[in-house]
Amino acid sequence: MTGDRAGDGTAILVEGASDRAAVLTAADLLGVDLAGDGVQVVPMGGAMSVRRFVAELGPQGAGLRLRGLCDAGEVRFFERAGLPDDAVFVCRPDLEAELLAALGHERTAAVLEAEGDLRLFRTFQQQPAQRERTLDQQLHRFLGTTSGRKEHYGAVLASALPADELPAPLREVVQAPN
Template identity: 85%
Template sequence: MSRQRSEVATAILVEGASDRAAVLAAARLLGVDLAARGVQVVPMGGAMSVRRFVAELGAEGAGLRLRGLCDAGEVRFFEQAGLPTDAVFVCRPDLEAELLRALGPRRTEAVLQQEGDLRLFRMFQRQPAQRERTLDQQLHRFLGTTSGRKEQYGAALTSALRADELPAPLRDVVQPPT
C-alpha cells in the first residue's frame, strides 16, 4: 500500500548533511515514515544558522513545529533561537562520537571495510599526528578528513546499528512527540 506524501507540519533542524543522513537512516531503522508523518529534515549549513531557520519555518514564519538535533557545543545557538529545551536533542559531544560509542571500534572498522575505506584508515593511523591517539580518537578524526565522508558515514554507521542501539538523541529526534 502506497502512502501519499503529507504536507510538511514539522521540521527537524540539523546542522548539516551528515546529521540529515543519520536522521534519515535512524528513521528507516525505526520504521518511521517521516514524509507520511509530515516531517522534513532540514540541514542548515551549521548551527549558527538556526535563528534564521527558526524565523523562516517556525511560528512566525511557515508555522511548522520545530525539533532540532545538535552537538553539545552548539546547544546555545538553538536556545538563543527560541527552540524549547524539550525540542532539542543533544549529541555528546557530537553525532560522530555518539555513533562510534554505539558501534564500538571493531564494528566501526567493519563498516569502514564495507565502505572500502579500511585501507585508507590504516594509512591514516600511521601518520605521525595519529600514532599517539586512541583508536576511538583516530576513528573520530578520520570521519572528518575528507569532504563528503561525514555524510557517507552518518548514514553508513547509523545503518549498521540495530534500532535498539541507536543513540538516544538520534532515536528521540525521530520519534514523534506523544
C-alpha cells in the first residue's frame, strides 16, 4: 500500500501486466508522478478478480480510493464489484487495439522494426492461420504469442505516441483526480 496510513492513496486496478506497463508509460509521457501522488497501479491477473481487489484495497479494506482500466468486454466485472461508472475507464475493445489504432499501421511497423520484431511479424503473417486475418487482427494476435511480449509492447507502443495522442481511456485513468 502507498502512503503512511490506511486510506492514504489511490489504486488503479488493471487487468494485467501489459496494462500496468502502458499506464506507467502514459504517466511518464503526461508528466504525472503516480508514486509521488500516492497512486499504485495494481495488475489483478484478470478482470474477474476485481471484486477481491476492491474488497482488499477499497473502502472496506485498506481504504484506498479506486479506479480501474478495463476492456469493454470486462466492464460488468467492475460494475458488479461496486466501482462507480466515473471510476472505470474503458478501452474499446481493449487496450492493445486502442494503442494500435492510435499509432496506425505505419508507425506500428516502425515500432516493430525498432524493436527487432518486424521480420518475425512478417513471418507470423504468413502462417496459414493468419493469412485470412486483417492486419489489425494479426498485429493484435502477434502481441500475445510470446511470454512477456504483450507487457513489453504495452510500454513500447504507448511510448511511441505523443502524450496528446494516447488513447483517451489511458490518458484519463492517469489524469483522474486522486
